[in-house]
Amino acid sequence: MAKMYEVGNNNGEEVKELLGAQAHVWKHIFSFINSLSLRCAVDLGIPDVIQNHGKPMSITELASAMPTLNPSKVCNLYRLMRLLVHSGFFAQQQLGDDAEEQGYVLTNAARLLLKNHPMSIAPYLKVITNPVPIKPWYFLRTWFENDDGTAFYSAHGETFWDYCGHEPELINLFNESMAKDTPLITRVLSDKCRGLFDEVQSLVDVGGGTGTLAKAIADVFPHLECTVFDLPHVVAGLQDSRNLKYVGGNMFEAVPAADAILLKVNFTKFTIHYVF
Numbered sequence: 001m002a003k004m005y006e007v008g009n010n011n012g013e014e015v016k017e018l019l020g021a022q023a024h025v026w027k028h029i030f031s032f033i034n035s036l037s038l039r040c041a042v043d044l045g046i047p048d049v050i051q052n053h054g055k056p057m058s059i060t061e062l063a064s065a066m067p068t069l070n071p072s073k074v075c076n077l078y079r080l081m082r083l084l085v086h087s088g089f090f091a092q093q094q095l096g097d098d099a100e101e102q103g104y105v106l107t108n109a110a111r112l113l114l115k116n117h118p119m120s121i122a123p124y125l126k127v128i129t130n131p132v133p134i135k136p137w138y139f140l141r142t143w144f145e146n147d148d149g150t151a152f153y154s155a156h157g158e159t160f161w162d163y164c165g166h167e168p169e170l171i172n173l174f175n176e177s178m179a180k181d182t183p184l185i186t187r188v189l190s191d192k193c194r195g196l197f198d199e200v201q202s203l204v205d206v207g208g209g210t211g212t213l214a215k216a217i218a219d220v221f222p223h224l225e226c227t228v229f230d231l232p233h234v235v236a237g238l239q240d241s242r243n244l245k246y247v248g249g250n251m252f253e254a255v256p257a258a259d260a261i262l263l264k265v266n267f268t269k270f271t272i273h274y275v276f
C-alpha cells in the first residue's frame, strides 16, 4: 500500500507554508472564473441595470430588473455579485435607514463596462473571452512543440486574420474593441505630440482597422493627408473623406508611401505572439 505523504511538524511552519502554496496554486487554477464571471455579468447587462437604477440596488431589485433571469437563479445571482464585489467591480452601500440591508453600486472599473461609455471595454472583454480566441490557449503546448507561427493557427488551421475574413461578427467586435481607446489616444496625440504632426504632410496608419483613430487625427490635423491601410476585407466599402482615404493590402508586401507611419496595437506582447 502506498505510504501517505507526511506533513512535517517543525513548529507548524511547514504546514503554514504548504497551506500558502496550496492556496496559491488554487488561486491560479480558478482564476479563469474571474474573467468569465465578469463576462457573464456584462452579457446579462448587470452594470447597465445598476447604473439605470440611479441608487444602491438590492439583490431583489436587481433580479426583478432583469427580465431574462430565471426566478430559480436568484440565489446564484447573489453568488455572482458576491464574487464581483470581491474582484472590485461592484461595491455595497447601506440601503436607506436599515444598516443591515446593502445595495450594489458600480465601481469605476464597472463604469468602463457600460454599453454607452465612450471608452467602454465591454467589446474588448467579449473578444478576449470569446471561445474562438480562447481555444488557442489550449494549443499553447502544441505550438511550443511545432513550428506554427501562432497558437491560433495550431488551434484553427488558419491565421486570426484569415479566420476573421469569414466571421464578420468577430471582426466587427474586434474592430469596435480596438477603436474604443481612440478618444484618449487622440487627446494625447493632439496635446502632447502636436509638434510631431505639424511637421509632416502625410501619414499612413498601418493596420488601422476601420480608421477610427485616423479619422480623429485627420479632423484634428486638417493639413495631413491620412491613409488607413489594412487587409482588403477590413477596408472594403469604407468611404474616403476630404483628407482620409482607405487602401487595402498586405503590410508584409508593401505599404503606401507617407511622411509618417502610425502603428498602434493594444495587446500584450505575448497575446500578439500567440494569436497574431
Ligand SMILES: C[S@@+](CC[C@H](N)C(=O)[O-])C[C@H]1O[C@@H](n2cnc3c(N)ncnc32)[C@H](O)[C@@H]1O
Pocket (backbone or CB within 6 Å): 161, 178, 179, 206, 207, 208, 209, 210, 213, 229, 230, 231, 234, 249, 250, 251, 252, 263, 264, 265, 266, 267
Ligand atoms: C491589433 S489590430 C490594431 C488595429 C488598430 N491599429 C488599433 O489599434 O485600433 C491589427 C490590425 O492589423 C490588421 N492586419 C493584420 N494583418 C495585416 C496585414 N498583413 N496587412 C495589413 N493589415 C493587417 C488587422 O486587420 C487589424 O485591423
